[in-house]
Amino acid sequence: MTENSNKPRIVVLNTRAAxxxxxxxALRKVGADPIVTSDPAExxxxxxxxxxxxxxxxxxxxxxxxLEMSEPVKEFAASGKPLLCVCVxxxxxxxxxxxxELPGLGLVDGNVQLIPTGMTDELGSAMKVPxxxxxxxxxxxxxxxxxxxxxxxxxxxHFYFVHSYRCVPDQKAEVAATANYxxxxxxxxxxxxxxxxxxxxxxxxxxxxQIYKNFLDLASAQSK
Amino acid sequence: MxxxxxxxxxxxxxxxVVKGVSxxDIRDAGDPAExxxxxxxxGADELVFxxxxxxxxxxxxxxxxxxxxxxxxxxxxxxxxxxxxxxNMRQMLxxxxxxxxxxxxxxxxxxxxxxCAKEFGSQCVVLAMDVKRVDDPIIANFDEYGExxxxxxxxxxxxxxxxxxxxxxVKWAKLATESGAGELLVTSMDADGQKTGYxxxxxxxxxxxxxxxxxxxxxxxxxxxxxxxxxxxxxxxVLAASLFHFGELRVSEVKSHLAERGIPTREV
Numbered sequence: 001m002t003e004n005s006n007k008p009r010i011v012v013l014n015t016r017a018a019x020x021x022x023x024x025x026a027l028r029k030v031g032a033d034p035i036v037t038s039d040p041a042e043x044x045x046x047x048x049x050x051x052x053x054x055x056x057x058x059x060x061x062x063x064x065x066x067l068e069m070s071e072p073v074k075e076f077a078a079s080g081k082p083l084l085c086v087c088v089x090x091x092x093x094x095x096x097x098x099x100x101e102l103p104g105l106g107l108v109d110g111n112v113q114l115i116p117t118g119m120t121d122e123l124g125s126a127m128k129v130p131x132x133x134x135x136x137x138x139x140x141x142x143x144x145x146x147x148x149x150x151x152x153x154x155x156x157x158h159f160y161f162v163h164s165y166r167c168v169p170d171q172k173a174e175v176a177a178t179a180n181y182x183x184x185x186x187x188x189x190x191x192x193x194x195x196x197x198x199x200x201x202x203x204x205x206x207x208x209x210q211i212y213k214n215f216l217d218l219a220s221a222q223s224k
Numbered sequence: 225m226x227x228x229x230x231x232x233x234x235x236x237x238x239x240x241v242v243k244g245v246s247x248x249d250i251r252d253a254g255d256p257a258e259x260x261x262x263x264x265x266x267g268a269d270e271l272v273f274x275x276x277x278x279x280x281x282x283x284x285x286x287x288x289x290x291x292x293x294x295x296x297x298x299x300x301x302x303x304x305x306x307x308x309x310x311x312n313m314r315q316m317l318x319x320x321x322x323x324x325x326x327x328x329x330x331x332x333x334x335x336x337x338x339x340c341a342k343e344f345g346s347q348c349v350v351l352a353m354d355v356k357r358v359d360d361p362i363i364a365n366f367d368e369y370g371e372x373x374x375x376x377x378x379x380x381x382x383x384x385x386x387x388x389x390x391x392x393x394v395k396w397a398k399l400a401t402e403s404g405a406g407e408l409l410v411t412s413m414d415a416d417g418q419k420t421g422y423x424x425x426x427x428x429x430x431x432x433x434x435x436x437x438x439x440x441x442x443x444x445x446x447x448x449x450x451x452x453x454x455x456x457x458x459x460x461x462v463l464a465a466s467l468f469h470f471g472e473l474r475v476s477e478v479k480s481h482l483a484e485r486g487i488p489t490r491e492v
Contacts, residue, residue, distance in 0.1 A: 018317045018344050025295050025320060055345025117435060122225070123487070125458050128437045130347060130406060133460065134227045134269055134490040158227060158490040160300060162347045162406075181226055203300050203322060205264070205492070 007033045008219035011046040013073070014038040015063040015089070017053045019200065023086065026202035030213045038063075040072035048081055048219035049073075053088030057112065057165070058100035060088050070105060077107050082218040083194045084149065084211075090189060090196030091167060099165050108189055108196075110169035119182035127182050131166075134158040135179040137187045137199065147176055147190035149214050157207040159187065159199035167198060227488045228454050229269035229461035230478050231439060232468045234259060235276050236305075239285040241469075242276070256289045260297045263468070266475040267492035268299065272325070272409070272463060275305030283312075287319045294320025304352050304409075310339050317344060325350040325409055328382035331389060331396075334403060341404025346436075351405035354381050355393045355426055356413045378426055385413045393426070394433050401434045408434060409463065411441040417466070419445025427457030439463050447473065447481040454487055 010027060012034045014020050020036060027034040027050070034050070035042060043049060051073065053060040064070045077083050085093055094104045097112035104112075119127040137159050139150055161179065167186040169175055176195070177188035189196045201208035235242045240254040252258055260271055273293070275286040283306065290303055303316045304325030313324045330336050330351060340349045358379045378393035397408055410430050412423035422443045431438045440459035444450060444467050453459045467473050476492075483489045 018348055019322070021318055021320050022294065022298075022322065026298055029295070029298065054347060059345070123455060125431070125460075126435075127226075128435055128460060130436065131226065132347070132407065132437050133229050136225055136227075161226075162300075202298060205299055209298055 008047040008216070008223035009045060010034045010216070010219050011042050011049045012036045013043075013049060013051050013069060015051070015053055015060050017055060017060060017063075017088065019052045019054045019086065019202065022200070022202040023050055023052045026209060026212045027216070030209055030216055032212070032216045032219070038067050038069070040067060040069045043072045043076050046076070046081070047222040048215065049076055049083050050215075051083065051085040051089035051092075053086065053090075053092060054162075055088060056099060057088055057091050057097045057104070058102050060092050061100065061102040061104065064092070064105075065102070074105060074107060077194050080193050081222050082149070082215060084215050085194070085196035086202070087163060087198060087200055090198055091165060093189070093194070093196055094167060094169075097165060107194060108169055108174060108191060109171060110167065112165045112167050115164055115166050115181065115185075116183060121182070130162055130164045131181045131185065132162045133160070134204075135161050135181065135185070135199075137177050137179050139177045139188075140175060147195055148218060149190065149195045149211060150176065150188070151214055152210055153207050159197075159201070159204040159208060161185070161199045163198060225488045227269070227490045228482065229439075230267070230450070230475055230482070230489070231270045231272055231461055231463040232263045232268050232475060233272040233274060233441070233463050233465040234469070235274050235465065236286060236289055237276050239289055257292045257296050260293045263475055264297045264299055265492075267479050267490065268475050269490055270300040270302065270461070271297070272302045272304065275303070277306070287315055290316055290319040290321050302350055304350070309336070310343050313340050313344065313348070317348060323348050323350045323407065325352040327352040327354065330400065331380060331382050331391065334399065337400055337403040337405050341406070346404045346406035349405050350407045350409055351397075351400040352409040352411065353393060353396060353400075354385050354411050354413050355379065355423075356381050356385070356388070357423075357426075378429070381413055394429055397430045397434050401436050405436065407437045407439065409439045409441055412443055415443030416441075418443055419467075421445065421449040422453040422457055422459070422462075424452055424457035427453060427459050431458040437461065447478060450478050451482060451485050451487065454482070
């Protein structure tokens, strides 16, 4: 009973995206006790937050706007506390997306573009869009300069992706990891406390759970 | 480099995995969560659960299965069997499925694909199609889908292969992906259970016709068959059920074989 009260307050923002439940389960698996909510007021007292998202970027932006969550998310990002954004949750951090008409949160400079179609891979097969499956991820820099969210993960680990659009940050220094799918795929973005992954750590086996462990550690550091 | 996926499929009847062998490393071969954990440890890239429960009263049992498996195994889960509505799909996604496969119900009502894709995104919607070769070109018209091309060789069958339709498989694949299906699970009813290899002609025709990933299903009997489906068949992923289930081949063996022959795979 008392153990729970020492756990950091982790909020998973319910954008009505289909991966909210998987994110919650992954956090529970690593020992966190997340609160899944669509009430932006919960953010104020959170030690750390996750912004999940799948499907269309406009659907996620619509949910954020309708639930009056956009401003609280921006304020949370500015607070310096850990904010992990997953898949379309990452894409909505940008200024705009070719996929949708609604402007993004504008927390990362750059835009989101359709992955080019019509390319052929090393086996001579047409490269499908969506980019779906496990791809090899290369983290920028060596492990010591990595964002703490990505510590303990072997270089070249495979993560599970499913997306048709790719993030293109203006500042190359904010690209924390890349994957190759005919074009360079920005696999992760890190801007201080704001970290986003294009892949789904909650669906990427052990290496994915490591990211949630790291996130929990960062959240615990906040709650002390 | 994007890897090719190896996907074990588990048939679930009333909450229990059917027809399984007792692997040495697990206690209960009928427990979906235990088998899922075993396949995960062997390097399965994804899991498909197919609900073959006859009675619709038992639908909630499958929801419990998905709930339990997705709390223990953190790789993508596709759930299919008896999905008839947006609400059915929502229940599975909320229980922890990442993708939901529709089959017969989508043939009867193609609008279902579009409705599900609009609600949850195309990445959640898998069209499972059961296909049979026809000796004579299909000549019948099927009102819902217009005229079937005279050269059609592959026919869609529904209800577990029992009910033939006049629907051409290639046409259906195109129509379904245009409506929002994000992936196709293509099962050859001719090859299924024969262990003579996947129907690579069917797979490559479908794969060429669509821009979404294609999962090969039906016919795997030996290691080379997986390689053939990914090269000749141009599939993006390979699925097998009984072969893994009866312990004839292990997932890890398939992945090593593919890696040795130059197919990009995920090492575990």
